[in-house]
Amino acid sequence: MRDIKIITIDGPAGAGKSSIAREIAKRFGFTHLDSGAIYRTIGIACKKAGINLENEKEVLEVANKIKIELKDGKVFLNGNNVTEEIRTPEGGMLASKVAQFKEVREIVVKILRELAKGKKIVIDGRDAGTYIFPEADLKIYLTASPEERARRRYKELLEKGFNVSFNEILKEVIERDERDKNRKFAPLVIPDGAVIIDTTEKNLEEVLLKISELINFRN
Numbered sequence: 343m344r345d346i347k348i349i350t351i352d353g354p355a356g357a358g359k360s361s362i363a364r365e366i367a368k369r370f371g372f373t374h375l376d377s378g379a380i381y382r383t384i385g386i387a388c389k390k391a392g393i394n395l396e397n398e399k400e401v402l403e404v405a406n407k408i409k410i411e412l413k414d415g416k417v418f419l420n421g422n423n424v425t426e427e428i429r430t431p432e433g434g435m436l437a438s439k440v441a442q443f444k445e446v447r448e449i450v451v452k453i454l455r456e457l458a459k460g461k462k463i464v465i466d467g468r469d470a471g472t473y474i475f476p477e478a479d480l481k482i483y484l485t486a487s488p489e490e491r492a493r494r495r496y497k498e499l500l501e502k503g504f505n506v507s508f509n510e511i512l513k514e515v516i517e518r519d520e521r522d523k524n525r526k527f528a529p530l531v532i533p534d535g536a537v538i539i540d541t542t543e544k545n546l547e548e549v550l551l552k553i554s555e556l557i558n559f560r561n
């Protein structure tokens with residue numbers, strides 16, 4: 343295995359980034375950093391605070407005040423476990439709203455770089471390979487058709503017991519993609535040098551195999 347310290351996995355909503363990153367971390371002994379979880383937590387915190395999510399100043403005030411911790415795959419907001427709560431479709435929408443703001447992103451990047459210090463990490467997100475860790479050793483861009491991504495998200499939510507409609511999920515996935523690709527600061531783009539993997543017709547194991555090969559053999 344070549345000397346890899348940082349692996350980034352970027353891509354649109356529901357491409358499988360988190361599941362893949364978690365599994366790669368387990369197999370290769372890396373720490374998994376889920377950058378979306380932090381945006382989701384800030385989004386939920388803003389909702390709890392009852393502020394206007396379009397108002398950058400108000401969002402920033404909340405983001406500066408709260409304490410976010412990532413521990414053993416769990417997420418804590420001011421000491422409370424919000425791991426499940428942030429995973430709702432609403433959590434995703436709230437996240438993509440607060441993620442538009444430059445200063446909010448700067449807070450998140452600081453948290454992530456701090457968490458990564460001295461560790462081998464695999465991080466998934468939208469700007470992991472472009473803005474958070476442009477120096478990453480291996481950059482992956484995971485994608486799939488919007489319908490396939492919505493189908494996976496739909497299945498996942500049904501399994502968790504949520505009462506959701508496929509069309510609603512597809513609409514949200516597309517809306518979130520648009521917002522993430524078109525924001526001014528650190529938008530979702532394919533990082534320079536990234537290996538693009540289209541997972542539309544691939545299962546988890548096939549994607550893991552491909553990334554494992556890249557980790558083991560790529561120079």
Ligand code: CDP
Nearest residue numbers: 355356377378379381437438441467468469
């Ligand atoms: O799992 P999924 O791809 O649906 O979402 P996520 O990775 O938890 O991210 C939720 C939202 O946070 C995204 O739609 C982005 O708006 C935002 N995000 C971001 O802007 N930058 C990141 N590095 C990670 C997430």
